[in-house]
Amino acid sequence: MATGWAGDGAVQDQIDATVDDAVARARRQLKHGPGLTRCEECDAPIPEARRRAVPGVRLCVACQQAQDEQEQGLSSINRRGSKDSQLR
Structure with a gap:
């Protein structure tokens, strides 16, 4: 079924992308190597269990949570909104 200028698989291509x-x-955010024993932000000790569970850990739980919340607020890519106009 033709949908204007978009090809037949355009929606699936958008989802795949x-x-x-x-x-x-x-994958880019995954850390590698040995983790730190102390948080690089606040210098709090990082428990052994966390270092075993998260390879390459550099932050304590509190600092990691704060960083995750900050990064979540910065993510404002609306891929669907920018491509929907092209699909119509």
Whole structure:
């Protein structure tokens, strides 16, 4: 079924690109190597259990949570809004 200028698989291509971007972003955020014993932000001790569970950990739970909340607020990409106009 023709949908204007968009090809038949345009919507699925958009979904695939969004998922691929999210996976790539998550992989870039993964830490590698040994974790720190003290938080690099507040110098609080990082428990051994957290260091085993999260390879390459650099922040305590409180600082990691604050960083995650800050990054979540910065993520304002609206891929769907920018491409929907092209699909119509």
